[in-house]
Amino acid sequence: MSQLLTSAPHRGGLPAPVPTGPVRLHINGETRTLQLAPWTSLLDALREYAHLTGTKKGCDHGQCGACTVLVNGRRINSCLTLAVMHEDDDITTIEGLGTPDNLSPLQQAFVDHDAFQCGYCTPGQICSAQGLLNEGRAHSEAEIKELMSGNLCRCGAYTGILNAVQEVVAAQGEMVK
Amino acid sequence: MSQTDHIGKGPNRVDGPLKVSGTAHYAGEFNVPNLAYGYVVNSPIAKGKVVQVHADEVLALPGVLAVYSHENVPHLAWFDRSYKDLLAPGGSPFRPLHSPDITFNQQPVALVMAETFELARYAAALLRVDYEQEKHETNLETKRTEGYLPGGGKLGYAPPPPPRGNPEKAWKNADQKIEAEYTHGAQHHNPMELFTSTVEWLGKDKITVYDKTQGVFNVQRYLTGVFGLSKDNCRVVSQFMGGGFGSGLRPQYSVFMATLAALELKRSVRVTLTRQQMFSIGHRPNTLQFVKLATNPDGSLASLQHHALHETSLFEDYTENVVNWSGMQYQCDNVKLGYQLAQLDVYSPQDMRAPGAATGNPGIEIAMDEMAYAAGLDPLEFRFRNYAERDQNVDKPFSSKKLRECYREGAAKFGWDKRPLEPRSMREGHLLTGWGMAGGVWDAMQMPSRASARITADGRLLVLSGAGENGAGTYTIMTQIAAETLGLPLEAVTFELGDTDQPQAPLQGGSWTAASVGTAVKNACDALGEKLLKLAQKQKDSPLKDADYDEVEFVNGQLRLRRDPDRAVVLRDLLQASGVTQVEAESTALPNMLKQNGYSLHSHNAVFAEVQVDEDLGTVRVTRVVNAVAAGRILNRKTARSQVLGGVVWGLSMALMEETIMDHKFGRYVNHNYAEYHIPVNADMPHIDVLFVHEDDDIVNPLGVKGIGEVGMLGVTAAIANAIFHATGKRVRDLPIMLDKLL
Ligand code: FES
Ligand code: FES
Numbered sequence: 025m026s027q028l029l030t031s032a033p034h035r036g037g038l039p040a041p042v043p044t045g046p047v048r049l050h051i052n053g054e055t056r057t058l059q060l061a062p063w064t065s066l067l068d069a070l071r072e073y074a075h076l077t078g079t080k081k082g083c084d085h086g087q088c089g090a091c092t093v094l095v096n097g098r099r100i101n102s103c104l105t106l107a108v109m110h111e112d113d114d115i116t117t118i119e120g121l122g123t124p125d126n127l128s129p130l131q132q133a134f135v136d137h138d139a140f141q142c143g144y145c146t147p148g149q150i151c152s153a154q155g156l157l158n159e160g161r162a163h164s165e166a167e168i169k170e171l172m173s174g175n176l177c178r179c180g181a182y183t184g185i186l187n188a189v190q191e192v193v194a195a196q197g198e199m200v201k
Numbered sequence: 202m203s204q205t206d207h208i209g210k211g212p213n214r215v216d217g218p219l220k221v222s223g224t225a226h227y228a229g230e231f232n233v234p235n236l237a238y239g240y241v242v243n244s245p246i247a248k249g250k251v252v253q254v255h256a257d258e259v260l261a262l263p264g265v266l267a268v269y270s271h272e273n274v275p276h277l278a279w280f281d282r283s284y285k286d287l288l289a290p291g292g293s294p295f296r297p298l299h300s301p302d303i304t305f306n307q308q309p310v311a312l313v314m315a316e317t318f319e320l321a322r323y324a325a326a327l328l329r330v331d332y333e334q335e336k337h338e339t340n341l342e343t344k345r346t347e348g349y350l351p352g353g354g355k356l357g358y359a360p361p362p363p364p365r366g367n368p369e370k371a372w373k374n375a376d377q378k379i380e381a382e383y384t385h386g387a388q389h390h391n392p393m394e395l396f397t398s399t400v401e402w403l404g405k406d407k408i409t410v411y412d413k414t415q416g417v418f419n420v421q422r423y424l425t426g427v428f429g430l431s432k433d434n435c436r437v438v439s440q441f442m443g444g445g446f447g448s449g450l451r452p453q454y455s456v457f458m459a460t461l462a463a464l465e466l467k468r469s470v471r472v473t474l475t476r477q478q479m480f481s482i483g484h485r486p487n488t489l490q491f492v493k494l495a496t497n498p499d500g501s502l503a504s505l506q507h508h509a510l511h512e513t514s515l516f517e518d519y520t521e522n523v524v525n526w527s528g529m530q531y532q533c534d535n536v537k538l539g540y541q542l543a544q545l546d547v548y549s550p551q552d553m554r555a556p557g558a559a560t561g562n563p564g565i566e567i568a569m570d571e572m573a574y575a576a577g578l579d580p581l582e583f584r585f586r587n588y589a590e591r592d593q594n595v596d597k598p599f600s601s602k603k604l605r606e607c608y609r610e611g612a613a614k615f616g617w618d619k620r621p622l623e624p625r626s627m628r629e630g631h632l633l634t635g636w637g638m639a640g641g642v643w644d645a646m647q648m649p650s651r652a653s654a655r656i657t658a659d660g661r662l663l664v665l666s667g668a669g670e671n672g673a674g675t676y677t678i679m680t681q682i683a684a685e686t687l688g689l690p691l692e693a694v695t696f697e698l699g700d701t702d703q704p705q706a707p708l709q710g711g712s713w714t715a716a717s718v719g720t721a722v723k724n725a726c727d728a729l730g731e732k733l734l735k736l737a738q739k740q741k742d743s744p745l746k747d748a749d750y751d752e753v754e755f756v757n758g759q760l761r762l763r764r765d766p767d768r769a770v771v772l773r774d775l776l777q778a779s780g781v782t783q784v785e786a787e788s789t790a791l792p793n794m795l796k797q798n799g800y801s802l803h804s805h806n807a808v809f810a811e812v813q814v815d816e817d818l819g820t821v822r823v824t825r826v827v828n829a830v831a832a833g834r835i836l837n838r839k840t841a842r843s844q845v846l847g848g849v850v851w852g853l854s855m856a857l858m859e860e861t862i863m864d865h866k867f868g869r870y871v872n873h874n875y876a877e878y879h880i881p882v883n884a885d886m887p888h889i890d891v892l893f894v895h896e897d898d899d900i901v902n903p904l905g906v907k908g909i910g911e912v913g914m915l916g917v918t919a920a921i922a923n924a925i926f927h928a929t930g931k932r933v934r935d936l937p938i939m940l941d942k943l944l
Contacts, residue, residue: 026249029332033255038262038327041320063319072318077230078223080443082393083476087875090393118223127218135217138843141672143220144393144443150221166884173882176875178393178444179672180850181843182883 047108051076052120062108067091069107070117078118078147082176089175092148092155093117099155101174118147121154130154133191139184145177153189162193203756205688207681208904211839212691216441216676225441228413229397229473236399237266239462239472240313240321241454242328243481247306247337247546247868251330254311259324262315268328269461270311274298283426287419287708288450288552290355292517295549297454298461303332304515305548306339306869307481312458314466318473337546337868341487341512348510348541354520357646357711361524362594366535368493371504375495378504379571383492383564385936386860387512387870388485390553391878392671394443396482397473398459407434408463412456414439415449415669416708421701423452424460432701439699442671442709447552449671450710453482480873483551484861486511486519490564492527494572500586502531502572507565508539514549518542521550521557526642527565528594529801531587546868552710554851555911558643559918563855563936566639566919571932579622580638580923581612592801600800600900603831604640607807607894611829612638614890615809624930633814634824635928638807641915645802645833645898645907646713651704652721653787654683654729660758660773661693664725668698668718669709672847673910674840678715679722681836682904686726687733688755688772696722704787712804712908715836719904720790728786730755736779737770744768792902800900804832804907808852808916811887812924819940823853823885823921829892833907838893845891845913852917853887854880857937 044059051074058073067084070076070093079102082090086104093102094116122128127135130150140146152175162168168189169182177185219225244251256268277299278284284294297309310330315321338344354360372378399411408430414420417437424435442449459472474482488511495504509523524538553559573583588605591598612618620636621627627634652666664683668675679696683689697703704725706718731750737743737760745753745762754763761769776784811825826849835841858879864871872878891913898905918936925943926932933942 027334028252029246029334030252031329031331033329034258034327038258038324040262041264041323061317061319063323068318071230072232075232076223077226077232080227080393081229081395081473083875085476085874085876087476088393118221122222124218124222124224127221131218131221134221135213138214138217138839140217140220141674141840141843141847142393142442142444143216143225143672144227146220147223169883169886173884176393176880176882178391178446178880179843180847180881182850182881182886183846183889184843186883186886 048112049110049115050113051115052117060107062106064107065103066105066107066110067102070102076117076119080144080147089152090145090148092151092175094151094155097158099152118151121150129192129195133188137184137188139188140181141179145175149175149177149185157193157196162189165190205685205690205757207685207691208836209834211837214674214677214840215680215691227394227441227443228399228411228439229471231399231411233399233401233469235469237314237316237466237468237470238318238321239458239470240325241309241458241472241474241478242311242313242325242330243307243478244303244310246303246332246334247339249303249332249334251301251303251310252333253331255329259313259328262324264316264320265324266314266316266466268311268313269298271298271300275465278427278429286423286451287416288355290517290519291351291353295516297457305546309454312462314462339545339547339863339868340865341489341543341545344543348543351518351520351542358520359522359525361538361540362528364537365593368504368506368535368537371535372493372495375503377576378495379568379575380493381568381571381934383490383567383934385488386862387487388553388859389480389861389878390446390448391479392444392446392448395474395476395479396453396455397471398456399471400459400463400469402463402467402469406430406464408460409436409438410456410460411438413442413449414452415442415445415671415710417667417699417701418705419708420452420456428460428464437701439669442669445671446554447556447710448482450552450708476875477873480861480870481548483549485553486513486550488523488560492564492568494568496572496576500576500578500583502533502587504535505531505533506537509561510541510543512545512547512550513542514547515544517549519550521552523557523561525594526558526561529589529592530565530642532589555643555914558911558915559855562641562915563919563922566916567922567934570637570923570926581608581617584608584640595801597799597801600802601896601898602805603894603896604805604807607805607829607831610892610894611807611809611827614892615827617809624927631816633816633928635812635924635926637920637923637927638809639916639919639923640805640807641912643712643804643912643915645804645901646711647716647720647792647902648707648713649789649791650706650717650721651787651789652718652725653704653785654725655783655785656729656776657783658776660776662687662689664694664696664722665703666698666706666718666721667700667703668706668714670698671709673714673844674837675714677840678836679718682719682722683726686723686755687730688757688759712910715906715908716902716904717790719906720902721788723904724788724790725786728788729784732784732786733760736784737775740778744770796900802901804912806830806912806916808920810920810924812921812928814925814928814943819943821857821925821938823887825888826917827890827892828913829894830909830913831894831896832909832912833896833898833901834905835893836906841893841909842891844909846889848913849889849917850881851914853921855936856918856921860937
């Protein structure tokens with residue numbers, strides 16, 4: 025017994041995609057004007073148009089945190105926001121935090137604590153941790169664990185991630201004092 | 202003192218700075234010019250036929266380049282063997298876009314190519330495909346009596362050993378016995394990185410494929426077979442991989458699609474799967490297990506029987522070793538092990554971290570806990586009483602087995618001796634605490650591998666082998682091995698991997714990379730070392746004249762005589778004085794069968810877990826885990842610890858969270874996303890202690906390593922399940938243990 029599954033033809037043809045236009049973003053301190061359609065997410069704008077591939081795509085649905093970047097200092101999932109909504113915003117990606125020869129304190133702490141394995145969630149974890157430091161909310165171990173729980177790590181590097189963030193939080197605490 | 206002893210220490214990952222700065226390039230991050238983007242369309246039905254693909258509608262959209270389906274795919278290889286990759290099981294491999302037949306839900310039926318990713322996605326969403334739907338069956342429960350023995354298995358599959366003794370009679374005659382059934386649903390690997398391939402078109406059917414894979418040579422073999430390309434025209438590259446866990450062992454349909462489109466469009470192409478599509482590329486199979494155990498009055502095992510039945514697709518006999526471990530884990534003279542498959546309208550399962558063992562281990566290890574309670578024994582004491590000194594499956598001694606030490610050191614760290622035997626005896630208000638333990642065993646394997654080494658006049662060493670880096674730390678440990686072999690600082694050594702232009706390495710899996718590629722790297726560096734010695738001996742008044750290679754050593758940048766270290770040459774001086782620009786060597790490493798044949802080669806571990814269960818809500822929190830591992834020599838304590846930590850997370854996940862739920866009405870996985878397919882987050886983490894038990898083994902391979910990627914996951918799931926029993930008195934035999942099963 026088989027059953028036919030069909031759908032009605034699209035009447036009058038398919039709606040044409042919307043054309044592109046210039047979008048000005050300040051990425052890692054540099055002003056970039058990209059030609060983007062309104063349906064391009066900030067994540068795809070960074071990876072495919074600005075060729076900044078440090079920001080990762082793990083789900084495209086706001087479920088994993090791999091795409092976390094800082095917009096005006098606050099951490100967001102860049103897959104859940106359209107690039108055109110960020111005209112003139114300050115966007116910091118992992119590439120803006122440090123370079124292999126000049127790592128930021130968080131990046132160095134991640135290396136020292138082996139807070140990753142495959143490294144694919146890592147830029148998101150670090151941007152998230154940076155946002156958390158900016159927010160000034162992470163004080164206890166339980167707080168850090170909770171506030172870092174929007175970032176999945178399939179390799180299970182969570183212990184190292186916690187220790188790396190704790191180290192930087194502690195160091196910054198002392199600097200503030 | 203030597204500054205160039207690196208093995209066994211814990212240096213930071215050499216690729217760490219790249220990974221933390223976003224400058225490590227994964228497969229979807231090679232932004233070659235003029236890329237076209239592909240988006241795959243999948244079947245919404247589990248069985249039937251594609252009647253028509255209405256490609257013309259979306260082709261009318263400006264910027265849509267092509268729609269590929271079985272209706273228009275060009276003539277490709279005809280024979281099954283052209284599609285068989287190194288890990289193909291028996292049967293006929295799935296051929297994407299080959300015919301109108303649908304054999305599983307989410308089967309790819311079309312590829313839409315467009316100028317941008319967004320446009321391809323848009324067109325794919327609008328593409329109308331007509332289907333003729335037939336009745337499917339996806340429920341393993343309906344196949345309980347239809348299991349069959351697989352024919353030829355895949356690489357690494359061993360059918361269960363023949364029965365020994367008289368297990369059924371021993372079971373019947375015993376006073377203390379248990380019998381139980383254990384199950385878990387399908388699970389998906391879900392590495393963080395989506396499957397993606399960037400195919401760079403180099404003109405005239407020549408391509409470079411940047412693929413997410415655990416084996417560049419396997420992908421090259423597959424693509425050359427299917428598309429009739431020569432190896433020279435099909436280079437495959439994978440320098441970094443955002444996690445594999447087995448999902449990248451076989452070539453996935455993403456690389457088929459991207460290559461097809463690149464060859465057809467004569468253009469560079471990227472195809473990336475969605476998270477939803479990551480549930481259509483293979484899984485740990487839904488499995489039913491049946492265990493019977495019985496003890497003698499002294500607590501020794503009188504009978505052990507373990508049988509497993511799991512799903513496979515209609516077209517391949519996927520196999521894994523589920524029950525064999527049970528026959529070697531404990532001393533028992535009456536043993537029967539059984540293993541069967543059942544065909545369902547699902548995609549072929551695929552090796553997933555500790556394939557087979559991760560399934561069979563909770564089966565036997567929860568059963569052992571049940572048996573210990575039935576016999577009135579502490580579960581750890583019960584294991585000591587049944588300790589296997591020999592592998593009875595093959596009747597051979599173990600090359601080394603420090604499981605007893607794992608038990609002892611793990612128990613001491615955990616404080617197991619303070620455990621009351623009685624369940625429900627540790628309570629604080631509505632929180633019940635429980636302690637459980639279990640152990641694991643995994644193969645110590647070595648595969649043939651090649652590597653090359655080249656030192657230049659500036660004293661820098663470049664080592665190559667086409668292995669993989671999916672997070673296990675390959676770059677780092679190979680750098681350590683090479684640097685130590687030739688007495689160099691880590692900074693002077695570069696190890697490169699993941700390119701079919703390099704010497705051939707095996708698939709990155711099975712925990713065999715350290716042993717296989719590591720030995721090849723060591724051999725290549727030794728071969729280079731011998732050339733360097735000869736070079737030194739050619740010099741006038743050489744202090745090493747007449748020395749044999751085994752009489753010299755490379756330490757601190759010097760080549761010197763072991764018995765008289767003052768007779769030395771500085772490597773860099775040697776290279777510069779000799780006037781050569783570089784010295785090169787290549788070597789192969791094969792397992793030493795002669796040495797290994799008389800032994801059973803395995804790694805072991807013991808895991809102790811503490812849980813807290815909220816009696817009112819049924820919620821479980823794992824609070825402490827101790828994982829003691831005996832896996833031979835540990836090359837890098839830092840990265841090895843990370844692998845075991847990750848293993849604990851996986852075991853915890855399997856115990857409490859992970860399951861792909863099939864809606865049998867539609868024959869479709871319903872929680873195919875990261876929000877509903879639950880894996881642990883940071884807030885779920887217990888305090889984890891990783892112990893490496895000292896274990897020397899010069900039989901497994903010259904490095905004495907056994908690998909840790911799989912064994913670190915074993916024991917964890919059962920230890921947690923057993924701890925939950927200890928906390929609540931409830932025995933849950935169906936994983937994952939969600940709160941409804943405890944209420
Ligand atoms: S890619 Fe944005 S949250 Fe997963
Ligand atoms: S390091 Fe691999 S997913 Fe986090």
